[in-house]
Amino acid sequence: xxxxxxxxxxxxxxxLNAVHALRAASTDDRAAWLAEAAVTLKLHARQAGPExxxxxxxxxxxxxxxxxxxxxxxxxxxxxxLARKASLEGGQSSGPITMLAVVLxxxxxxxxxRSIVVPLLLGVSVLVKASSKEITFxxxxxxxxxxxxxxxxxxIDIVAFPGGDAGCETALVERAEAVSVYGSDExxxxxxxxxxxxxxxxxxxxxxxxxCNTVALGDAQRSDTMANLSLDICAYDQRGCLSPQLVFxxxxxxxxxxxxxxxxxxxxxxxxxxxLPRGPLPASVGAEQTQWxxxxxxxxxxxxxxxxxxxxxxxxxVRWSPGYRNVSIVPVRTIDEAFGAIEPMGATLKCIGADxxxxxxxxxxxRESRVLSAYACILGSMQTPAxxxxxxxxxxxxxxxxx
Numbered sequence: 001x002x003x004x005x006x007x008x009x010x011x012x013x014x015x016l017n018a019v020h021a022l023r024a025a026s027t028d029d030r031a032a033w034l035a036e037a038a039v040t041l042k043l044h045a046r047q048a049g050p051e052x053x054x055x056x057x058x059x060x061x062x063x064x065x066x067x068x069x070x071x072x073x074x075x076x077x078x079x080x081x082l083a084r085k086a087s088l089e090g091g092q093s094s095g096p097i098t099m100l101a102v103v104l105x106x107x108x109x110x111x112x113x114r115s116i117v118v119p120l121l122l123g124v125s126v127l128v129k130a131s132s133k134e135i136t137f138x139x140x141x142x143x144x145x146x147x148x149x150x151x152x153x154x155x156i157d158i159v160a161f162p163g164g165d166a167g168c169e170t171a172l173v174e175r176a177e178a179v180s181v182y183g184s185d186e187x188x189x190x191x192x193x194x195x196x197x198x199x200x201x202x203x204x205x206x207x208x209x210x211x212c213n214t215v216a217l218g219d220a221q222r223s224d225t226m227a228n229l230s231l232d233i234c235a236y237d238q239r240g241c242l243s244p245q246l247v248f249x250x251x252x253x254x255x256x257x258x259x260x261x262x263x264x265x266x267x268x269x270x271x272x273x274x275x276l277p278r279g280p281l282p283a284s285v286g287a288e289q290t291q292w293x294x295x296x297x298x299x300x301x302x303x304x305x306x307x308x309x310x311x312x313x314x315x316x317x318v319r320w321s322p323g324y325r326n327v328s329i330v331p332v333r334t335i336d337e338a339f340g341a342i343e344p345m346g347a348t349l350k351c352i353g354a355d356x357x358x359x360x361x362x363x364x365x366x367r368e369s370r371v372l373s374a375y376a377c378i379l380g381s382m383q384t385p386a387x388x389x390x391x392x393x394x395x396x397x398x399x400x401x402x403x
Contacts (some may be wrong), residue, residue, distance in 0.1 A: 002133065003159045005291075006173035008127075011157040015125040016099045016175055023096075023123040025151060027067045030121055031079035033149040038074035038117075041144035042067060048365040049212070052216065056109045058237060059277045066236060067137075069384045070110040070349060072136035076215040079121055082388045093401040100400065101176035103191060105183040106133030108240040112141055114387065115180060116156060116398060120145070122400050125155040129172055135160050139293030163187065167192055178399040201399040203392055206241030206350035207320065210379060211338055211362060214250045217260060217354035223267070225355060230268030232353055233308070234276050238323040241350045242382050245321050248338040251331035254312065256303070261303050261310045261329045269308045269325070278307040278325055288322035295319065296328075315341040339365055342372070349374040353382040355397035 020126050022030070045052060045067035049060040051385075056063060100119045104112055110130065112271025115355040116138075119126050130138045138158055173195045180201040182192045188204040210232060216225040230243050251257040281289065289309070296302040296319075297312030303310040308325035315330050315337060332338045335358070342349065351374050354362040362376045373393025378387070388396055 001160045003161050003168070005167045005171040008159045008161070008168055009174075011159055012099070012101075012127050012171065012175045015127050015155055016156050018151070019098050019123070019125040021151045022125060022155040027123075028080065029119070030123070030152065031076045031083065033152045033307045034079055034117055035074055035076040037141075037144045037148040038071045038113075040140055040148060042071040044144065045071070045137070046142055052109070052136055053279075055134055056279075057282070058109075062235075062237070062276050062279065065276060066110050070113050070216070073387045074113065074117055075386070078387045081119075082118070082396070083121055085388060086395070088399065089395060090397070090401045091403075093403065095402055096122045096124045096175035096400055097175045097402055099127065100358060101173045101179045102126060102128045102132050103165075103172075103179070103181040103183065103187070104134075105112070105187075106131030108236050109134050109137045111182060111240075112138040114385075114391075115150070115182070116141060116145075118387075119400055120155060122397060123200070124400050125170065126157075127176065128158045130155070130158050130160045131294060132160065132162060157381065164190065166194070174386045177359070177402075182398065191194050199399075202349045205348060206344065206392070207246075207348055208242050208244050208351040208353070208374070208378065208382060209246040209248060209342060209345075209349070210244040210353040210382070211248045211335070211358055212250065212355050213358045215357040216379075217249060217251075221355065221357075222366075225269035226264055227272075227354075228378075229264065230272040230358065231276075231380050232274045232382040233269065233325055233327055234278070237278050238325050238327070240381075240383065242385065243323065244327065244353055244382060246318060246328050246330050246341075248332050248341070249316075250333065250335075253356060254331060255333035257312050257329055258301055258303075261301070261312055261385055264329070265303050265308070265310060267304055269305055269310075273307050275304065281324060285324055287323050289324060289326055292319065292321050292326055335361060335365070339369075343369065347373050347393070351382055351385075352376045353379045355379055 052063045053060045178199045179195050181188045182203040185204040188202045190198050244305050293309050301312040311328045313328045
């Protein structure tokens with residue numbers, strides 16, 4: 001499906017005209033409608049598992065897990081809590097903007113949920129440019145909203161066109177008060193050149209890491225650590241910005257780091273490969289994976305599985321992987337050493353997953369940092385952010401309320 005500029009302008013006008021009815025409804029009503037639509041979509045996504053699998057390149061079990069865990073966060077209580085939080089922390093806002101344009105990326109298909117649900121909850125109409133790689137799930141979400149309530153459904157629509165089409169991009173954004181852009185830094189930069197930085201809400205390239213201290217690696221916690229870390233690595237086949245590419249572990253020697261990697265492979269990633277199998281490896285990623293693994297073998301230690309690779313590397317020799325369950329295990333002596341390697345990532349860092357014993361310290365370090373804007377969460381939840389989790393260091397409602 002490809003839309004032209006005239007079609008895009010027509011849909012923009014329609015969703016903008018629908019905002020008055022959307023705001024005439026109470027926040028309670030909007031929250032109830034959104035929660036009901038999430039239940040409907042969850043059922044339909046299950047039924048459409050094979051179709052979504054083909055569209056996303058993920059296996060059907062992975063699609064089912066991703067749909068379920070994402071839509072389970074869209075409940076009336078969490079929606080109302082977010083609305084109250086936005087109202088309290090929004091300060092002297094003069095109210096929500098009228099319309100948001102959203103440019104979606106294609107790597108994590110459920111990213112459309114928060115980007116659409118949150119503005120609708122606050123009374124903002126939404127026009128979405130779906131990724132050319134994946135339009136199936138956003139369309140299912142729109143249709144679920146429309147089936148649930150006509151007022152809600154009229155305030156959201158989807159368009160699709162090739163990236164870089166200046167005429168279509170102009171039509172997408174010209175009536176929007178803000179533009180939320182997900183994708184590469186190049187995509188964000190190109191959109192910024194068209195709309196200006198004042199109304200842009202950028203969500204560019206990002207990476208995430210995990211941290212485990214000695215308590216998490218001990219016998220009492222090891223099983224949970226392996227399971228939770230493996231889920232974070234395997235979810236979405238490590239394609240999203242919340243996927244950990246580096247795992248910092250407190251380890252005295254390289255041998256202890258290798259022991260950890262072997263256990264992660266045998267106790268975590270191998271079983272997870274059965275529960276949530278990896279999807280087909282794209283040819284371009286296959287070439288990157290071969291190169292990454294080859295360097296890892298030469299410079300350090302590589303543990304291979306049928307669908308994963310674990311490289312043991314020093315904090316001074318970190319290399320980003322191509323994703324798809326290729327991860328570097330980085331032994332450090334202290335959390336100070338870990339943050340010494342993390343700090344240079346700056347604003348690119350999105351999230352740090354940490355074990356229960358470390359999470360408070362990690363959060364404290366992030367608050368103290370002048371260059372990091374990431375947030376911290378418990379291992380096992382990196383890929384299932386709460387509805388009100390921040391985005392790029394800012395509240396999820398950033399840009400949706402007028403100052």
